Amino acid sequence: MGCVTPLTQMTAEPLLSLQDLTVRFRLPQGETVAVDGVSLDLAPGEVLGIVGESGSGKSQILYALMGLLASNGRAGGRALFQGQDLLALTEAQLDRVRGQDISMIFQDPMTSLNPYTRVVDQLAEGLIVHKGLSRADARAEGVRMLDRVRIPDAARRARLYPHEFSGGMRQRVMIAMALLARPKLLLADEPTTALDVTIQAQVLDLMAELGRETGTAIVLVTHDLGVVARLCDRVAVLYGGRVMEEAKAEALFDTPSHPYTRGLLAAMPRLESPLTPRLGTIPGTPRSGGGDLPGCPFAARCTERLDHCTTTRPVLQSTAPDRRSACHLIEAAT
Numbered sequence: 642m643g644c645v646t647p648l649t650q651m652t653a654e655p656l657l658s659l660q661d662l663t664v665r666f667r668l669p670q671g672e673t674v675a676v677d678g679v680s681l682d683l684a685p686g687e688v689l690g691i692v693g694e695s696g697s698g699k700s701q702i703l704y705a706l707m708g709l710l711a712s713n714g715r716a717g718g719r720a721l722f723q724g725q726d727l728l729a730l731t732e733a734q735l736d737r738v739r740g741q742d743i744s745m746i747f748q749d750p751m752t753s754l755n756p757y758t759r760v761v762d763q764l765a766e767g768l769i770v771h772k773g774l775s776r777a778d779a780r781a782e783g784v785r786m787l788d789r790v791r792i793p794d795a796a797r798r799a800r801l802y803p804h805e806f807s808g809g810m811r812q813r814v815m816i817a818m819a820l821l822a823r824p825k826l827l828l829a830d831e832p833t834t835a836l837d838v839t840i841q842a843q844v845l846d847l848m849a850e851l852g853r854e855t856g857t858a859i860v861l862v863t864h865d866l867g868v869v870a871r872l873c874d875r876v877a878v879l880y881g882g883r884v885m886e887e888a889k890a891e892a893l894f895d896t897p898s899h900p901y902t903r904g905l906l907a908a909m910p911r912l913e914s915p916l917t918p919r920l921g922t923i924p925g926t927p928r929s930g931g932g933d934l935p936g937c938p939f940a941a942r943c944t945e946r947l948d949h950c951t952t953t954r955p956v957l958q959s960t961a962p963d964r965r966s967a968c969h970l971i972e973a974a975t
């Protein structure tokens with residue numbers, strides 16, 4: 642889409658550049674659009690938060706990048722990783738990128754850990770296959786990493802099977818596994834929702850800390866604006882499969898410009914609380930997918946709606962250096 646204004650302040654060459662990314666699903670009654678023309682850049686080492694209510698398309702963005710869409714799904718647009726379009730890679734090429742340069746942490750660690758293999762061997766496998774380490778060296782690296790993610794008595798526990806770990810520990814194992822190969826990019830999808838709230842913050846802080854140490858850029862998908870405020874450099878607010886607003890985290894929280902972002906922040910009682918309740922109390926029902934809509938997907942719930950909001954699609958455009966917003970109100974004010 643030629644009308645998307647790129648961020649002007651991006652200093653380094655982006656590590657990841659999503660350009661008009663779409664995800665469509667084929668259904669018996671026709672096609673649905675889950676991700677509708679998302680364009681975002683991520684610099685090396687940067688932490689980008691993607692927030693939005695359930696069904697806004699957050700997970701599908703990550704699945705599209707990793708080649709993990711459901712069989713009735715199809716991605717369009719471009720997802721350039723170090724200049725190479727992930728959407729155009731063969732399965733074998735994608736496998737190499739997934740093993741070496743990009744890692745993903747899923748919501749439920751049991752779906753990604755093999756229940757029949759000792760944790761240490763799961764950790765070692767990637768290093769043997771992708772980095773050519775000997776089994777002994779790879780295992781030693783694995784144990785070191787378990788220690789770094791603060792698994793007590795790491796050398797002994799490494800020999801256990803995943804079900805012998807608590808939920809919080811399994812999530813740490815996932816983080817260890819994801820960062821062991823020192824990937825350039827980590828995609829984390831609600832990585833702690835399965836955990837006790839008191840453990841969530843610790844695990845996320847640890848992920849961000851290790852990410853900083855390894856120079857890994859992170860895309861962190863979450864419902865939780867408190868997490869974003871604490872850990873992210875930049876935030877994209879998604880609604881109905883489209884980016885409503887994108888800004889540096891501080892700027893977004895200080896002066897949210899889009900009515901949807903303002904609604905999300907108003908629905909969030911206290912930002913400084915480490916145990917921030919989840920968002921989602923804006924009146925009305927969240928919309929899934931913005932495709933086929935002539936106007937703004939948020940128009941039906943927006944208290945500041947203008948006449949043309951339901952008929953004309955607002956374009957995501959720069960409102961200040963390093964900020965973009967897709968809203969007719971903001972267009973009208975400038």
Ligand SMILES: Nc1ncnc2c1ncn2[C@@H]1O[C@H](COP(=O)(O)OP(=O)(O)OP(=O)(O)O)[C@@H](O)[C@H]1O
Nearest residue numbers: 666675694695696697698699700701702711929930
């Ligand atoms: N296989 C599929 N077929 C049809 N629609 C799908 C399929 N998978 C996902 N969708 C739709 O895509 C939209 C976006 O889903 P997605 O999983 O990205 O939401 P999300 O923002 O991650 O939500 P949550 O916060 O609940 O995880 C939803 O409307 C969902 O119903």
Ligand SMILES: [Mg+2]
Nearest residue numbers: 699700701830
């Ligand atoms: Mg999701």
